[in-house]
Amino acid sequence: MAAVSRFDAIVVGGGCAGLSAAVRLAGGGAKVLVLEARSRLGGRATTFQDRVTGEPVDNGQHVLLGCYRETLAFLSAIGARDRVRAQPNLSVTMIDEAGTRTELTCPPWPAPWHLLAGACRWSALGWSDRLALLRMAAPIRAEAGAPSNETVQSWLAAHGQTERLLRFLWEPLVLAAMNQPMDAVSAAPFQRVLAEMFTGSSENSAVVLPARPLIEMYAEPAREYITRAGGDVRLSTPATVNVQGRRIVVTAGRETFESSATIVAVPWVKLDTTITGETAPLASTLAAAAATKPSPIVTVNLWYDAPIFDRPFVGLPGRTAQWLFDTAAIVPGMTHLSIVSSGATALLTETNDAIVAMADAELRASIHAARNARIVKSTVIRQPHATFSLAPGQPPRPATATALPRLWLAGDWIETGLPATIESAVRSGHAAADRALSSGTSS
Ligand SMILES: Cc1cc2nc3c(=O)[nH]c(=O)nc-3n(C[C@H](O)[C@H](O)[C@H](O)COP(=O)(O)OP(=O)(O)OC[C@H]3O[C@@H](n4cnc5c(N)ncnc54)[C@H](O)[C@@H]3O)c2cc1C
Structure with a gap:
């Protein structure tokens, strides 16, 4: 069957990377x-x-940051910038294992001094901790130079970080940003995260939360933008990208498509089943993707019969479930607590009952009001392939361009310098679309 060319570009994969690429192309x-x-x-x-109540439930609570500049630009492009809410400056409540509540609130000073000023008023820390934090100003502003074969833990130790800083600041941040424990993840991408968050404007480190269910926050507005521009978004349509010499033929069901640009925006675990045919020019990329290890996230959603705290989110340092979100305070129409366990390899094999009991016990120990509340409903979401591993020694991440002139890659796992995040996905999507456009794709 001859391939048809009704489209200027084909994007395989409708996640953040694929949709941001398609919007940029459109x-x-x-x-x-x-x-x-x-x-x-x-x-x-x-x-x-x-399934029972019809309430929208995200597959896991997502947190954006003020430094997600391309994500925020993507939201603006699709008319959805008001579907997220940003803090003016970084402000986080922490509740430690003894139930003591402290607040890190940063003033609107130039970064990273706003963090240091916030730390000076943060009662979780003492003066030796604050002085130790001062030692991180230079590596943060250096932006690069941390070794990729060293773990975050040993890099922070080399910069004299104290046990309390590790427990209250660095470990919760590493788990949230990198989805792996400090002793397992490479220092280089973490230094990149710190530079993104704690250089430039103090707003870069502010927490930005979705104000709509994720699918309404960006996916549906992106679909509407693409179709308004004459494009098409097809669901339930797995595609294969067949390499035939220098030709790229995309097959979806009974249809085949060929266009001047194909962007493959699937996760690393799906690359080898998506790209088929004469793949020898892509052999090293396919091999690296196949050898890349995943890191899981487990989310427990709990519906209590009474409110148990008064913040949109709190950090629970030292706990199995490190961050707690009250979706009722974040997204209209949601009513549950979302408890996130990052780097949760050990939880994957536990039963749902055991995971819910763990989350409930940790909340009761940390938050007084939880002791008087009763769980009326719970769900557990396991995501074994939530992110790719950034452990030292993982295979290199691929570039946007491939050895084939009409084929580009996008996805959070492309070499953006960032960990597996929405921002990495969107940057990769924009980069792939820009390459395709500059190669002459458009009607
Ligand atoms: C529970 C959880 C919590 C997270 N929390 C955060 C957070 O707080 N902040 C943050 O920034 N990031 C977070 N992330 C990471 C973030 O979700 C990802 O980095 C981002 O969504 C990846 O987008 P992507 O488009 O690269 O890949 P994906 O979202 O995986 O999209 C790829 C798409 O390709 C489709 N696909 C695969 N194969 C084919 C094929 N052959 N044909 C057609 N389609 C195909 C898939 O179905 C999928 O829809 C979290 C992730 C999880 C799982």
């Missing part, structure tokens, strides 16, 4: 076809409906 005048295997958009950042 904005550049290209007629784009997006092919998504699942019945809903959003990939690893999406929304389900609870």
Whole structure:
């Protein structure tokens, strides 16, 4: 069957990377076809409906940061910038294992001095901790230079970070940003995260929370933008990208497509089943993707019969479930608590009952009001492939361009310098679309 060319560009994968690539292409005048295997958009950042109550439930609480500049630009492009809410400056409540509550609140000073000023008033720390934190100002502003073969833990130790700083600041931040424990993850990408958050404007480190279920926050507005520009977004349409010499033929069901640009925006674990045919020019990329290890996230959603705390989110340092979000205070229409356990390899094999009991016990120990509340409903979401591992020694991440002139890669795992985040996915999507547009893709 001859391949048809009704589209200027084809994007395989409808997560943050694929949708941001398609929106950038459509904005550049290209007629784009997006092919998504699942019945809903959003990939690893999406929304389900609870089977019993119909309440929207995200597949895991997602936190953005003020430094997510390309994500925020993507939201603006699709008219969805008001679907997230940003703190004016970084402000975090922590409740330690003894139930003591402290607040890190940073003033609007130039970074990283706003963090140091916030730390001076943060009662979780003493003066020796604050002095030790001062030692991180130079490595943060250096932006690079941390070794990729060293773990975050040994890098922070080399910079004299104290046990309390590790427990209250660095470990919760590493788990949230990198989804791996400090002793398992490479220092180089963490230094990049610190530079993104704690240089430039103090707003870069502010927490930005979705104000809509994820699918409404970006995926549906992106779909509408693409179709308004003459493109098409097809769900439940797994695609294969067949390499035939220098030709790239995309097959979806009974249809085949060929266009001047194909962007493959699937996760690393799906690359080898998505790209087929004469793949020898892509052999090293395919081999690296196949050898890249995952890191899991387990989310427990709890519905209590009474409110148990008064913040949109709190950190629970030292706990198995390190961050607690009250979706009722974040997204209209949601009513549950979302308890996130990052780097949760040990939880993957536990039963749902055991995971819920663990989360409930930890909340009761940390938060007084939880002792008088009763769980009326719970769900557990296991995501074994939530992110790719950034452990020292992992295979190199691929570049946007491939050895084939009409084929580009996108996805959070492309070499953006950032960990597996929405921002990494969107930067990779924009980069792939920009390459395709500059190679002459558009009607
Ligand atoms: C529980 C959880 C919590 C997270 N928390 C945060 C957070 O707080 N902040 C943050 O920034 N990031 C967070 N992340 C990471 C973030 O969700 C991901 O980095 C981002 O969504 C990855 O987007 P992507 O487009 O690269 O990949 P994906 O979202 O995986 O999208 C790829 C898409 O390709 C589709 N696909 C695969 N194969 C094919 C095929 N052959 N044909 C067609 N379609 C195909 C898939 O179905 C999928 O929809 C979290 C992730 C998880 C799982």
